[in-house]
Amino acid sequence: MARFLIRRALLLIPVLWGAASLAFLGLHMVPGGIAQAILGEHATAAAVAKIEHDLGLDQPLYVQYGHFLVNSVLGRFGISFRTHDPVFTDIAAAFPYTLQLSGAALLLALIVGIPAGVVAAVRRGSWADAAISTTVLVGVSMPVFWTGLLLIILGAAKLGIFPVSGAMTAGIAVAPVTGLPILDALLTGNGPAFTDIALHLALPAVTLCLFPLAFIGQMTRSSLLEVLSEDFVRTARAKGLSERATIFRHALRAALIPVVTVVGLQLGGLLSGAILTETVFAIPGMGYLTVNAIQYRDYPVVEGVVVVTVALFVVVNLAVDFTYALVDPRVRYA
Amino acid sequence: MLKRLRKQPAGIVGAAILLGLLLAVILAGVVAPYSPIAQDLPHALRPPSPAHWFGTDEFGRDILSRMLYGSRIALLIGLSTVAGSMVIGVLAGLVAGFYRGPGGEAIMRFMDILLAFPYLLLALMVVAVLGPGLYKAMLAVAILNVPPFARLVEGMALTLRERDYVEAARAAGAPGRRILLRHLLSNMWGPIIVQATLSVGAAITAAAGLGFLGLGAQPPTPEWGAMLSTGRDYMLTSPWVATFPGLAILVTVVGFNLFGNGLREALGGRTAAGPPI
Numbered sequence: 001m002a003r004f005l006i007r008r009a010l011l012l013i014p015v016l017w018g019a020a021s022l023a024f025l026g027l028h029m030v031p032g033g034i035a036q037a038i039l040g041e042h043a044t045a046a047a048v049a050k051i052e053h054d055l056g057l058d059q060p061l062y063v064q065y066g067h068f069l070v071n072s073v074l075g076r077f078g079i080s081f082r083t084h085d086p087v088f089t090d091i092a093a094a095f096p097y098t099l100q101l102s103g104a105a106l107l108l109a110l111i112v113g114i115p116a117g118v119v120a121a122v123r124r125g126s127w128a129d130a131a132i133s134t135t136v137l138v139g140v141s142m143p144v145f146w147t148g149l150l151l152i153i154l155g156a157a158k159l160g161i162f163p164v165s166g167a168m169t170a171g172i173a174v175a176p177v178t179g180l181p182i183l184d185a186l187l188t189g190n191g192p193a194f195t196d197i198a199l200h201l202a203l204p205a206v207t208l209c210l211f212p213l214a215f216i217g218q219m220t221r222s223s224l225l226e227v228l229s230e231d232f233v234r235t236a237r238a239k240g241l242s243e244r245a246t247i248f249r250h251a252l253r254a255a256l257i258p259v260v261t262v263v264g265l266q267l268g269g270l271l272s273g274a275i276l277t278e279t280v281f282a283i284p285g286m287g288y289l290t291v292n293a294i295q296y297r298d299y300p301v302v303e304g305v306v307v308v309t310v311a312l313f314v315v316v317n318l319a320v321d322f323t324y325a326l327v328d329p330r331v332r333y334a
Numbered sequence: 335m336l337k338r339l340r341k342q343p344a345g346i347v348g349a350a351i352l353l354g355l356l357l358a359v360i361l362a363g364v365v366a367p368y369s370p371i372a373q374d375l376p377h378a379l380r381p382p383s384p385a386h387w388f389g390t391d392e393f394g395r396d397i398l399s400r401m402l403y404g405s406r407i408a409l410l411i412g413l414s415t416v417a418g419s420m421v422i423g424v425l426a427g428l429v430a431g432f433y434r435g436p437g438g439e440a441i442m443r444f445m446d447i448l449l450a451f452p453y454l455l456l457a458l459m460v461v462a463v464l465g466p467g468l469y470k471a472m473l474a475v476a477i478l479n480v481p482p483f484a485r486l487v488e489g490m491a492l493t494l495r496e497r498d499y500v501e502a503a504r505a506a507g508a509p510g511r512r513i514l515l516r517h518l519l520s521n522m523w524g525p526i527i528v529q530a531t532l533s534v535g536a537a538i539t540a541a542a543g544l545g546f547l548g549l550g551a552q553p554p555t556p557e558w559g560a561m562l563s564t565g566r567d568y569m570l571t572s573p574w575v576a577t578f579p580g581l582a583i584l585v586t587v588v589g590f591n592l593f594g595n596g597l598r599e600a601l602g603g604r605t606a607a608g609p610p611i
Contacts (some may be wrong), residue, residue, distance in 0.1 A: 016451045137591065140591065145542075145543060146584065151568055153573050252344060272455065279546075291549075313450060
């Protein structure tokens with residue numbers, strides 16, 4: 001198992017290096033150069049030269065690339081043009097909100113998706129199956145930003161229960177423990193803050209969960225249908241086990257193995273969806289940070305966010321591979 | 335394949351939706367009651383009525399007319415970006431899967447790097463480099479869709495290159511390019527077309543997402559995502575401004591997904607790509 005994990009981890013290094021290099025080269029290919037892009041079309045040559053000197057852009061490309069690689073490893077992405085804070089500080093402040101949102105959405109998707117998939121498989125061909133399949137189709141086809149807007153109308157404007165935007169009401173403070181606001185509110189026993197954050201989180205999490213929920217539900221359904229026709233399930237039924245015990249104790253365990261892969265595949269989608277969801281609900285997470293950085297041509301932030309997000313993405317995928325190998329030994333020896 | 339597709343009710347529904355989209359694209363200039371960009375400020379933010387079936391936006395523009403013209407942009411984005419991704423991805427996959435070697439290995443590792451980016455982040459990076467705009471967003475979306483085609487074709491090429499008929503062609507002295515095009519590619523079209531159909535819906539959603547973020551089509555272009563973006567400011571007072579363009583995206587993507595899944599079933603489920611039904 002350790003050898004499998006080490007081999008997979010080593011394979012990630014070239015991918016990470018390649019992705020970081022692509023980000024570096026891409027941003028250095030900005031038409032007219034980075035300094036010109038920051039200052040605009042009508043900038044004077046002297047102003048461009050000054051910015052290039054200040055940012056080290058007048059050095060040879062290979063020197064800049066070397067600095068970039070070393071600084072990326074150390075987490076030093078420079079200073080944001082917009083906030084004048086170190087980029088790492090901005091990312092560290094935004095990341096917990098994205099993690100909180102993605103985690104809540106994934107949890108919702110699993111809690112609803114797996115039982116829905118089980119019902120659809122067990123009652124194959126029934127109205128419940130048809131309803132779940134239709135929901136899945138709509139779930140994967142609905143643009144996440146539109147879902148968010150509809151939920152704002154329904155949940156915030158019509159019902160008046162949920163806040164329209166933001167991660168928590170201004171003035172509410174949570175003592176930091178883990179860095180995740182909702183978890184910290186819970187751990188410190190701060191009831192009012194927990195309720196406030198949960199209410200702010202509800203609509204964005206529902207918005208973001210639809211897509212993974214649809215995939216998880218569909219994968220659970222098809223995987224369970226396949227497993228239900230296996231010999232060991234027939235044996236379980238033949239020895240007189242109840243249908244409930246057969247499904248939950250035997251079939252579902254085996255059927256959930258491919259679901260782990262689907263969860264892994266959904267993580268990229270979750271991060272992409274989080275960019276749009278955070279924009280709709282004005283949550284100050286990584287997506288919000290990225291979109292603002294692009295709009296303000298804040299290149300150090302764009303570079304930092306790309307490197308950190310890709311690194312997180314591949315590490316999470318490694319964790320999924322590890323989980324997969326843990327639940328299905330065949331993977332380790334493939 | 336068409337015969338088998340006719341037995342797929344979901345595929346037929348998808349085909350009907352796509353036919354409706356095609357009609358909207360062709361007849362937009364004839365059936366749209368107003369110009370998509372003509373402003374009529376005294377009638378701004380009017381709710382749906384017999385004069386404006388889907389209401390008007392903040393500049394008094396007719397939302398139905400903008401949606402009909404927007405269907406042209408959506409289809410242009412979907413078809414052209416996927417066609418571009420398909421050509422590059424298929425070529426890359428064929429070379430990597432058939433010839434293998436260091437070149438093929440390099441191509442597939444590059445695809446791995448592209449796949450290491452979360453979907454929208456890669457598009458955002460391309461837009462960060464090139465700047466916002468409809469055609470730049472289309473280029474970004476096209477780049478996103480190359481790796482899935484390359485992976486699909488590489489996998490099929492790796493299998494097909496070991497088949498007896500390919501061995502026979504090789505033994506008969508057929509040049510590599512002829513084997514690639516005549517024996518390999520001709521046996522891959524089914525799954526490639528399914529992948530392409532399913533990718534069109536995803537491409538339309540991704541481009542609309544960039545438009546929504548203000549990084550795709552710019553005003554006053556009647557692009558559905560950009561329309562949703564401006565509608566966001568009036569969600570609580572004039573919800574129709576954002577509701578109808580979103581519905582147009584949903585129906586179009588459902589159409590492509592149903593049609594793509596119908597095709598996949600008609601082909602006997604020979605491709606695993608695409609969203610579930």
